[in-house]
Amino acid sequence: MVGAISRPVRIAAWIFVLATGLFLLAPLVVVIGVSVSESQFISFPPDGLSLRWYKEVLSSDSYLGAAWISFRVALLVTLTSTLCGGAAAIAINRRVLPGSGALATFFLSPLVLPTIIYAIGMLMLWSAIFGPVTIVTIWIGHTVITIPYVVRTTLAVLSESDPFLEEAAQTMGAGRVQRLWLVVVPQCLPGLAAGAFFAFNISFDEAVVSLFLRKPGLTTLPVQIYGQLEFSPDPSVAAVSTIMIALTVGLILIIDRMLGVQRFASS
């Protein structure tokens, strides 16, 4: 058969995929391993098997407090980012406004700029105008960096939709709000959902903006973990990290059910 690939090449490809897979997953597996260790010290392979570090995490005020802040911020960010980004994507897709192409570039620009540069600017501006940072600062910061994802996923879905549906609805007497709510928004839903998942995941895991905007009493979960790693890591860090990995796995499963992971990956 033409195009057949010889055995050695196939075997080499398999070895390559296995090695790369090992490399990509190794840090996650190690973290999970450390978290169930009985030992007081970080060790892999784990010494013994126990859930004591999970118990410790679930009774630690600093971890629970940080988790609560992260969770609230991520929910707020998901909401604002999906609303602003989704609405903007609909407007960009209709190409009614002058310079719609430039508008798309405008909305995608936070994606191109390194987050650290933005984080510094945000810290400096906020301090100059409002003084100390608050949870609102992190909320705004995360919304800015996640909006491009929502715009992109929604635009991708809309560009495949049928523009005549809206016209048909108009001919049948639907008003602007009805057209938007009953025709356009349902078409956007897969893109909005994908964007919302991106926004939640990015905000919940984000460390750069949160590190620059940190202050005592305002640490998100990744910042809390970072702080522990800098000074005195014990297996409780691994337990928290494992919970975060589990959340990611859960999110991927939901995404696969709702949208299909392949589609999600290609956006």
Place this chain on the structure above:
Amino acid sequence: MSDRAENLILALPGLLLLAVAFFVPIAQMLLLSVQGEEGLTFANFTRFLGDPYYLGVLWRTVRLSLLITAICALIGFPLAYIMARVGPRMRLWLIVLVILPLMTSVVVRTFGWMVLLGRSGLVPDILRSLGLAGRNFSIMQTESAIVIGMVQVLLPFMTLSILGVVSRIDTRLEEAARTMGCGFGATLRTVVLPLALPGIVAGSLLCFTLSASSFVTPNLLGGSRIQVLAASIYRSVTQTLDWPFAAAQAVILFVGVLLILVPYARLGGGTR
């Protein structure tokens, strides 16, 4: 209400948010970098560019970012090609393999590497038992540790960028090359690689930018002695509290990134 008004209302919240909370902060940062006691000053820039220590930091950042990007491309291209050519079930698993680390917090992944590469970690242990390393051998706090950690962090970006392009390549082109007597390796080199080039270039730009601007992984794996530019910025902001100097360093990073991105955008790319 006109069409224009309706769409303006839709775009306005995001437009205002980005204008006020994205572009103004960047402008503020740019301003602060040239703000002195009495008016305009470039002292922060001359301080950076005149100090061999900071020039060393800059050079290390560029060197490591290039190395990390090259390794990502070397692994990412074959991986993406295999992903594009395997069956749908296998492809799904491979995509999960790439996305799971991508969606896990960088802090968590770096922690995993700290455990693996640390003095009593698995990797030095294995190297020691193979007789490849001495008793006190440690990879932590070296540039190698940064490169290993960063490649794992950035490989998914590279792979997905290339996958987007490779999966659109018509397999009949490869079949045609093979029918004409081209071997597998030669087909890969002369047909697939040139067609995949836009994906490789886009992925490389993304990886380079991300790696030049990260500090979490370099800080935790390289320690405070091995500074990269982004880590130095973070230190100026949080430890020495020298914000104008931090702003100047951020501007240098910004200019560096622009110098790389703008020619590419000119060529008609677009970042992904």
